[in-house]
Amino acid sequence: xxxxxxxxxxxxxxxxxxxxxxxxxxxxxxxxxxxxxxxxxxxxxxxxxxxxxxxxxxxxxxxxxxxxxxxxxxxxxxxxxxxxxxxxxxxxxxxxxxxxxxxxxxxxxxxxxxxxxxxxxxxxxxxxxxxxxxxxxxxxxxxxxxxxxxxxxxxxxxxxxxxxxxxxxxxxxxxxxxxxxxxxxxxxxxxxxxxxxxxxxxxxxxxxxxxxxxxxxxxxxxxxxxxxxxxxxxxxxxxxxxxxxxxxxxxxxxxxxxxxxxxxxxxxxxxxxxxxxxxxxxxxxxxxxxxxxxxxxxxxxxxxxx
Amino acid sequence: xxxxxxxxxxxxxxxxxxxxxxxxxxxxxxxxxxxxxxxxxxxxxxxxxxxxxxxxxxxxxxxxxxxxxxxxxxxxxxxxxxxxxxxxxxxxxxxxxxxxxxxxxxxxxxxxxxxxxxxxxxxxxxxxxxxxxxxxxxxxxxxxxxxxxxxxxxxxxxxxxxxxxxx
Numbered sequence: 001x002x003x004x005x006x007x008x009x010x011x012x013x014x015x016x017x018x019x020x021x022x023x024x025x026x027x028x029x030x031x032x033x034x035x036x037x038x039x040x041x042x043x044x045x046x047x048x049x050x051x052x053x054x055x056x057x058x059x060x061x062x063x064x065x066x067x068x069x070x071x072x073x074x075x076x077x078x079x080x081x082x083x084x085x086x087x088x089x090x091x092x093x094x095x096x097x098x099x100x101x102x103x104x105x106x107x108x109x110x111x112x113x114x115x116x117x118x119x120x121x122x123x124x125x126x127x128x129x130x131x132x133x134x135x136x137x138x139x140x141x142x143x144x145x146x147x148x149x150x151x152x153x154x155x156x157x158x159x160x161x162x163x164x165x166x167x168x169x170x171x172x173x174x175x176x177x178x179x180x181x182x183x184x185x186x187x188x189x190x191x192x193x194x195x196x197x198x199x200x201x202x203x204x205x206x207x208x209x210x211x212x213x214x215x216x217x218x219x220x221x222x223x224x225x226x227x228x229x230x231x232x233x234x235x236x237x238x239x240x241x242x243x244x245x246x247x248x249x250x251x252x253x254x255x256x257x258x259x260x261x262x263x264x265x266x267x268x269x270x271x272x273x274x275x276x277x278x279x280x281x282x283x284x285x286x287x288x289x290x291x292x293x294x295x296x297x298x299x300x301x302x303x304x305x306x
Numbered sequence: 307x308x309x310x311x312x313x314x315x316x317x318x319x320x321x322x323x324x325x326x327x328x329x330x331x332x333x334x335x336x337x338x339x340x341x342x343x344x345x346x347x348x349x350x351x352x353x354x355x356x357x358x359x360x361x362x363x364x365x366x367x368x369x370x371x372x373x374x375x376x377x378x379x380x381x382x383x384x385x386x387x388x389x390x391x392x393x394x395x396x397x398x399x400x401x402x403x404x405x406x407x408x409x410x411x412x413x414x415x416x417x418x419x420x421x422x423x424x425x426x427x428x429x430x431x432x433x434x435x436x437x438x439x440x441x442x443x444x445x446x447x448x449x450x451x452x453x454x455x456x457x458x459x460x461x462x463x464x465x466x467x468x469x470x471x472x473x
Contacts (some may be wrong), residue, residue: 008380012376013373018364019380020409021365023380027415027416185308224336250374
């Protein structure tokens with residue numbers, strides 16, 4: 001929430017207004033900020049809705065928002081409220097929207113007043129685990145400090161436990177668990193990674209599982225969803241497919257998923273889209289009189305060359 | 307650290323509550339206007355900062371230092387995580403609105419909607435306190451009101467539990 005206009009305090013200090021007027025102004029100012037905050041949450045949810053697919057994830061985030069908001073209202077009127085442990089596990093293949101969703105959740109938790117900053121600090125094993133005794137705790141604490149007031153997003157978190165008993169990854173997990181308790185009001189920890197590896201990781205660390213009440217599954221995108229993502233990416237860059245190119249792109253996606261055994265992910269599509277844009281540029285670079293329509297259109301020729 | 311800010315009008319017992327509540331928590335010689343505290347409930351521990359403030363007085367005060375103090379109180383109120391609002395329970399014949407005046411109503415209105423809010427009806431050991439608390443309840447509806455006596459240190463156990471749950 002934004003801080004009130006300092007003018008109110010200055011006017012009170014200078015004797016221009018009595019304290020009752022200052023309190024009224026403070027209340028009005030807070031009302032105004034609350035309206036902005038509701039609008040910002042709606043903006044976050046709209047941003048989430050813009051993502052293709054991920055219907056279960058979207059429902060879960062909306063549930064999370066409703067839960068947080070109602071618990072907050074309950075505590076305000078003195079009713080018992082559930083302790084809000086918002087640490088999460090994200091399970092899914094790369095490019096399935098985990099980081100994007102984490103970013104939206106950070107913004108949303110800031111707007112509802114749970115987190116002060118709502119920023120996302122994305123780390124992986126190398127950022128947390130050190131090379132000698134004592135190094136790991138120091139590195140991990142540094143990242144935790146950076147993330148205070150926001151979200152610490154540990155990508156490929158299962159790798160913290162891959163080195164066995166003598167690996168420093170265990171020390172890192174202990175520091176993270178301690179931080180989850182010590183900074184419960186200032187930090188949300190998200191552990192992310194492949195579905196199967198994360199399941200094995202949690203099984204090997206039963207103490208961790210109970211500390212993460214929210215577990216979100218990110219399914220692979222279907223070929224149709226990937227095509228929609230590609231079209232959205234093109235639209236944002238002010239490009240579009242011809243109908244033939246669209247069909248060809250769909251066939252390329254299906255082919256890539258089938259033959260190259262790549263899980264359906266948006267990152268693959270982004271690379272394909274960017275390659276098609278470069279091919280189109282190559283086609284048009286020598287054509288100095290290209291029309292706006294031509295500059296915007298990706299043809300089947302570009303898609304076939306992917 | 308989350309700030310729990312004690313606010314109220316003059317002579318409602320804010321500083322007595324601040325000092326004696328800290329003593330009841332084991333802080334032997336509380337000094338200053340803010341103190342980091344640790345609250346224990348059952349087996350859990352939570353930390354916060356208890357902050358005492360300058361009284362809120364209506365009207366334009368001629369003393370610049372007093373006005374600056376009130377401005378600081380309002381700043382602390384605006385940035386508080388928990389607002390501990392202290393009112394004097396014995397309201398006398400005039401009733402809630404007349405006795406507590408606009409300041410308490412405005413503080414209560416602001417803090418109930420914006421902050422985690424704890425209302426303490428102080429001086430409940432004095433005559434007229436029971437009637438006063440009834441009037442407070444009638445005025446503030448479903449708001450939890452904890453009767454205390456800051457001087458006798460009664461009701462502190464309930465304050466500690468409630469504050470712990472708010473944090």
